[in-house]
Each structure stands twice: as C-alpha cells, then as structure tokens.
Amino acid sequence: MTLRTEAHTPPVSEVRRFGPAQRWVHRTTAALMGVCVVTAAFLYIPQFAELVGRRELVVRVHECAGLALPVPLLVGLVSRWFRADLGHLNRFGPHDRIWLRAALRRDKRRSSRPAAKFNAGQKIYAAWIAGATLVMLGTGLIMWFTHLTPLMWRTSATFVHDWLALTIGIVLAGHIGMAIGDPEARNGLRTGRVSREWAEREHPLWRP
Amino acid sequence: MNSEQPEGPGKPQPPSDRGTPVGRRVLLGTIGLGALGVVTAPALQRALEGFLGAAAGKDPTGLTGLLPNGGGFRYYSVASSVPHKNATNYRLTVDGLVDRPKTYTLDDLRALPQTRLVKDVQCVTGWRVPGTPFEGVRLSRLLDAAGVRSTAGAVRFTCFDGTYTESLTLDQARRADVLVALRMQDKNIGHDHGGPVRLYVAPMYFYKSAKWLSGITVTEDVKPGYWEDRGYDVDAWVGHSNGRDDDPTN
Incomplete structure (x- = not known):
C-alpha cells in the first residue's frame, strides 16, 4: 500500500497589518460616521424626512454622533502602534509622487503604483477626511449654539456644512466602494492580518 | 505579548x-x-x-x-406620523376668550371670502422660495366672527399632528397678511405641505406658519410654541430675529 503524500499546500503565509488599536479606532469611527450620514439623510432628503419625522430627536442623535466622531482617534493616540500608523499616513516619499502621477493618468499597472504600508491615495484620503470632519464639527457647533456666534455666521456655516456633507457623502461612497472591491484589505481591518502575497502585490515597499 | x-x-x-x-x-x-x-x-x-x-x-x-x-420646499415634521384629514373629517375650532366659539369644516372655510397673497417664503434654516401664492381666509375675519373679548392679548394655534404649537400676539394675528390658508401655489394644500389647512404668517419665518392647523385659541398672553421652547424667537420677523438678516418676504 503506497500512500501518496498529498500535494503539500503550505499554510498561506500571513503578515500582521493592524493591531487592536487601529482596528477599533476604524470600527468606532466608521460606526459614528455611519450614524451621522444616516441621520443627515433623514434630516435633509425630503422623502426620508417624511418617512421618519421626529425632527428634534434625529437632530439630537446627529449632534451627539458628530461630537463623538473625533473621540476614537483621540483615544487611539495612547497606542504607539496607532501613532506609528499616523506617521506612515502623514509622511510622503518619492514613491508616493509616482503613485499619484500614475493615478492621475489612470495608469493601473502595478509597477507604476509603488506603495509602502499605505498608498498615496489612502494617505490623501485619511488627511482630507480628518480635515473635513473637523470643518463639519466647527460649522456644526456654530449651527447648534446659535446664540454664541455673531449675526450671519450661522447661515454661512450652514452653507459650508451642507455642501461639505454632500462632498463627504461622495468621497465616503468611493472609500466604501474600494473596500468592497478588495476583500483582503477588508480582511486586514477585520482580523488584523493579510496574506503575504497580497502585501507584496499591493504594498511592495512595506516591510511588515 | x-x-x-x-x-x-x-x-x-x-x-x-x-x-x-x-x-x-x-x-x-x-x-x-x-x-x-x-x-x-x-x-x-x-x-x-x-x-x-x-x-x-x-x-x-x-x-x-x-x-x-x-x-423648493423641504419637509419638516416634529411628530413621528401625522394623520391625514380631508373635507369629511377636517375640523377647525376657534375658542378661548371669545363670545362665540365655533367649529369650521373645510367647506365652511371655503365658503368664506378668500384672500390671495404672493410673497417669498423664508425658512429660518436658510432656504427661500420666491413668489409663492397662498390663498385662504384672513385670520382676522375668523377672530372677528368669534368676538374676541377685551381681556385677550394673544392667539395660540394647535395642530392635528398632536405636537406642534404656535402663537401670535393679537395685533400680529389681526394683520392683513396672516391667513388661514387653504391653497398654496394655486393648488389645494397637500398633506406634506400641512394640508388641508395651515397657517400662513407672511412677514415671519416659516416655522410660524404652522402646518395641519386644527385649533385657534384666544388667550391672555403669548405662550411660546414648539420651536420657541427650543430657542427660536417668538416674534419671528423675517430679517429681524433669530440672528438673521434676510431680506423681507414681500
């Protein structure tokens, strides 16, 4: 009786991408942002507003979620792993310039999209959404505490809040769409681990 | 670790x-x-x-x-759901400090002389709809018909959404540009816009123009309404209240 050794399939080699700090900051921020977007739709889009009514309650939930939005990130700062990732997101190297140029030319070849732990698109997105969130927070506070700010400010703040909300909605849809298109990236944020093969393909300059 | x-x-x-x-x-x-x-x-x-x-x-x-x-208009409701009313079940009561309290049906209101006004609508949240026709019965006519007593100083409005309230001083309520409106944009007012009958206070921010109007009560003093309990001005003149400087709505 000869037993043929089964074709040896090595366990898929995995690398650590995110620790608990990064994963929980992302998770809670995403949940709060989701609440903001859904309640905003209830307040803003007439068909949804008719469906829900209860305007005062919806406003209160929207305000609380908005106020809480920066909290997960601030709490996450106690983790040096999270701070290190913020550093990766902040710093741009020569390869990021190459990546951005390729993105502008719609050049999708891997070789023209060099990336370290985060690619240049992810870095720009992270910085922009952080800034936009703070602008939403500031204008939201002006609209909320109407008697603290001078004449005119509230109308102006409402204007910026409305248009930036629309912009964030579109950008966020792009962010979620790209995540849907890349299961391994989502896996990274869910479990903290990604396959080595994926890491070398998508983030060739990253040394995990 | x-x-x-x-x-x-x-x-x-x-x-x-x-x-x-x-x-x-x-x-x-x-x-x-x-x-x-x-x-x-x-x-x-x-x-x-x-x-x-x-x-x-x-x-x-x-x-x-x-x-x-x-x-265009935006839909704001403070209640979770609002019953629908039509010519058969709609009633508007006028009571409080009056000599002759009265209940109107929709047909009663339609039989009274109608006034048509075309002005801008200005919401306190910023949106504005220019040149909007409203048509209905002057509130002053209903007050006169009820016989307002000399002790009265204000009018309180209640709505069949069960939640919203508004109020005006008697002088404000008697203005010629304050209507119990039956038509908007030359159509009967639909449910979403506060129909079949809503208040229309032309010179004030639109939250004063209570939707789904069902009760007019003459009182001694002004009682702040729903949004006014939550920080909005009671005297809501467009351009001169709520920290805003919008152009007048005429």
Whole structure:
C-alpha cells in the first residue's frame, strides 16, 4: 500500500497589518460616521424626512454622533502602534509622487503604483477626511449654539456644512466602494492580518 | 505579548524614510478651505442660488432640488406620523376668550371670502422660495366672527399632528397678511405641505406658519410654541430675529 503524500499546500503565509488599536479606532469611527450620514439623510432628503419625522430627536442623535466622531482617534493616540500608523499616513516619499502621477493618468499597472504600508491615495484620503470632519464639527457647533456666534455666521456655516456633507457623502461612497472591491484589505481591518502575497502585490515597499 | 504587536517583534516600524509631512498639509489645507468657505459663503450662496434656481427650472429629474439651496420646499415634521384629514373629517375650532366659539369644516372655510397673497417664503434654516401664492381666509375675519373679548392679548394655534404649537400676539394675528390658508401655489394644500389647512404668517419665518392647523385659541398672553421652547424667537420677523438678516418676504 503506497500512500501518496498529498500535494503539500503550505499554510498561506500571513503578515500582521493592524493591531487592536487601529482596528477599533476604524470600527468606532466608521460606526459614528455611519450614524451621522444616516441621520443627515433623514434630516435633509425630503422623502426620508417624511418617512421618519421626529425632527428634534434625529437632530439630537446627529449632534451627539458628530461630537463623538473625533473621540476614537483621540483615544487611539495612547497606542504607539496607532501613532506609528499616523506617521506612515502623514509622511510622503518619492514613491508616493509616482503613485499619484500614475493615478492621475489612470495608469493601473502595478509597477507604476509603488506603495509602502499605505498608498498615496489612502494617505490623501485619511488627511482630507480628518480635515473635513473637523470643518463639519466647527460649522456644526456654530449651527447648534446659535446664540454664541455673531449675526450671519450661522447661515454661512450652514452653507459650508451642507455642501461639505454632500462632498463627504461622495468621497465616503468611493472609500466604501474600494473596500468592497478588495476583500483582503477588508480582511486586514477585520482580523488584523493579510496574506503575504497580497502585501507584496499591493504594498511592495512595506516591510511588515 | 509580542504576537499582539501589529508589526512583528520589536518596536513599531518607523516610517522608512521620514519624507515630507504632506498629510498634515492636506489636513490643514482642508480646514483652511472650510474657514474660507464660511467667510465667503454669502457671496457664494447668492451665486449658487441664482445658478441652481435657473437649473432647477429645466431639470426634469428633480435632482437639483436635493442640492443645498436647490430651491423648493423641504419637509419638516416634529411628530413621528401625522394623520391625514380631508373635507369629511377636517375640523377647525376657534375658542378661548371669545363670545362665540365655533367649529369650521373645510367647506365652511371655503365658503368664506378668500384672500390671495404672493410673497417669498423664508425658512429660518436658510432656504427661500420666491413668489409663492397662498390663498385662504384672513385670520382676522375668523377672530372677528368669534368676538374676541377685551381681556385677550394673544392667539395660540394647535395642530392635528398632536405636537406642534404656535402663537401670535393679537395685533400680529389681526394683520392683513396672516391667513388661514387653504391653497398654496394655486393648488389645494397637500398633506406634506400641512394640508388641508395651515397657517400662513407672511412677514415671519416659516416655522410660524404652522402646518395641519386644527385649533385657534384666544388667550391672555403669548405662550411660546414648539420651536420657541427650543430657542427660536417668538416674534419671528423675517430679517429681524433669530440672528438673521434676510431680506423681507414681500
């Protein structure tokens, strides 16, 4: 009786991408942002507003979620792993310039999209959404505490809040769409681990 | 514990080359643009209103209506659901400090002399609908018919959504541009716009124009209404209240 050794399939080699700090900051921020977007739709889009009514309650939930939005990130700062990732997101190297140029030319070849732990698109997105969130927070506070700010400010703040909300909605849809298109990236944020093969393909300059 | 660390053993990996802090610049730039937006908002808003108002007129999809300042009315309700009323079950009561309390049906109201006003509608949250026709019975006519007593000083309005309330001083209520409105934009007022009968207080912010009007009670003093309990001005003259300087609505 000869037993043929089964074709040896090595366990898929995995690398650590995110620790608990990064994963929980992302998770809670995403949940709060989701609440903001859904309640905003209830307040803003007439068909949804008719469906829900209860305007005062919806406003209160929207305000609380908005106020809480920066909290997960601030709490996450106690983790040096999270701070290190913020550093990766902040710093741009020569390869990021190459990546951005390729993105502008719609050049999708891997070789023209060099990336370290985060690619240049992810870095720009992270910085922009952080800034936009703070602008939403500031204008939201002006609209909320109407008697603290001078004449005119509230109308102006409402204007910026409305248009930036629309912009964030579109950008966020792009962010979620790209995540849907890349299961391994989502896996990274869910479990903290990604396959080595994926890491070398998508983030060739990253040394995990 | 090392296995819990996201980047293998040892210390967190320092950014391989320090690189330029572009992220910080993008973040600060976004905040700066936001602040600039607030400062230049009045001019931007005027330009956009003109452009979007024109575009909305030619837009068969109605999508421009969803854009900020896209024109048109927005639906605000403070109640979770609002019953529908029609000619058979709608009633408007006039009571309080009056000699002859009375209940009107929709047909009763339609039989009274109607007044038509065409003015802008201005919401306290910023949107404005220019040149909107409202038609209905002058509130002063209903008050006169009921015989307001000399001790009265104010009028309180209640609504069949069961939640909303509003109020005016007697002098404000007697103005010729305050209607118990039955028609808006030359159509009977639909449910979503507060039909079949809503209040229309032309010179004030639109939250004074209570939707789904079902009760008019003459009282001694003004009692703040629903939004006024939540910080809005009771005397809501357009352009002179709520910290706003909108143009008058005439």
